[in-house]
Amino acid sequence: MKIIEVNNKKSWRLFHQVLDKVYQDDSNYIHPLQHEIEQVFDPKHNKTLQDGTAKCFVLLDDQHQAVGRIAAFIDHTNQKPPFKTGGIGFFECIDQPEYVALLFDMAEQYLKDQDIALVDGPVNFGERDRFWGLLVKGYDPPLYQENYHPAYYEQYFLDRNYVPFEQILTYKGASKKIPFQRLAAIAKRLHERHPVEVRPLNFKRLDEFAQDFSVVYNASFKQFPHFKPISGEQVKHIMEQAKPIADPGIACIAYYEGNPAGFIALYPDINPFLKHAKGKLNWMSIPGFLWKNHFAKTKTAKGMGFGIHPEYQSKGIFALLVDYLCTPENLQKYPYMCLAQIRTHNHEIRSMYDKLEVEIDRVHVAYRKALRPEAKIEPFEFIEV
DSSP, X not given: OEEEEXXXXXXXXXXXXXXXXXXXXXXXXXXXXXXXXXXXXOTTTOGGGGGEEEXXXXXXXXXXXXXXXXXXXXXXXXXXXXXXXXXXXXXXXXXXXXXXXXXXXXXXXXXXHTTOOEEEESOOSSOTTSSOSEEEEOOSSOOTTXXXXXXXXXXXXXXXXXXXXXXXXXXXXXXXXXXXXXXHXXXXXXXXXXXXXXXXXXXXXXXXXXXXXXXXXXXXXXXXXXOOOOOHHHHHHHHHHHTTTOOGGGEEEEEETTEEEEEEEXXXXXXXXXXXXXXXXXXXXXXXXXXXXXXXXXXXEEEEEEEEOGGGTTTTHHHHHHHHHOOHHHHHHOSEEEOOOEETTOHHHHHHXXXXXXXXXXXXXXXXXXXXXXXXXXXXXXXXX
């Protein structure tokens, strides 16, 4: 057995091949797009690497087969004293305890050498809305850019003294069960009595949309731990990447007296149309993807983000956003909606989701481990699901 660092095309192929071993008998599994995983560790695509470090490793067995992988990384700009925190992610391994131990030892030692006292995992090296947390409930086919794992991973984290630290919830519901008629009545009264409007995502005015989105996002989430402000340029970059699959009918910003007050952004879940590609979008797989995506009569809408500016949370903005979302066309096109993932301790958004007749469909957990005895761990709130 040996562990090698991923630093060239050959080792990246081995990194991706691990998935074939782990999920060979799992009919639910859908490979993530390989180029998107590689971009996480490419400074040209991931700005976190401008002031961060990362390494990826792959484990080969005695027959030189790729049977495990892991990444370790540090975001130097997002540190809070007194203890520096690193992360591990993209962990995958066949069910062999000695293999798992070798991978975790390698990743944790790399972080210790960088003076890291706490490690979170499995998490993404960058945005918290994708590839975040270990799947512990809802072993259905994964949504696009969502972590999916075998059930046996959970015990490996616990055996390594990783403590459940943060619970991430995905709510799902039948679109027709959303009480849109009641909310539409509220939205109508608001339009009659107050200076409000809803503007859909418009790629011809993307600069304006991205800037207003960032204003609401930063105001809505700045009180939460691990918050990182997002700029209009960052939002624009994300939206440009999503343009091939975006639907302006399920992404908008609400305004109150001309000020950005709330946003909701969903996009069609394309994972069902990518299963045949097995992580590779190329000349062989792209035509099949385009055909399936174009001719699909119905799709699931997947939430990217949702927020209401604190100054407007009592102004009925929630009703405006849902009213925009629940058009007859959308209700037919998207019979199910998976709302943007939220942390359990985000009580404001949870209370709003509860009004939509949606239920918790899947749960991810981010774990934390102390690499030094003096480093303390204070988990966030969890609920029984």
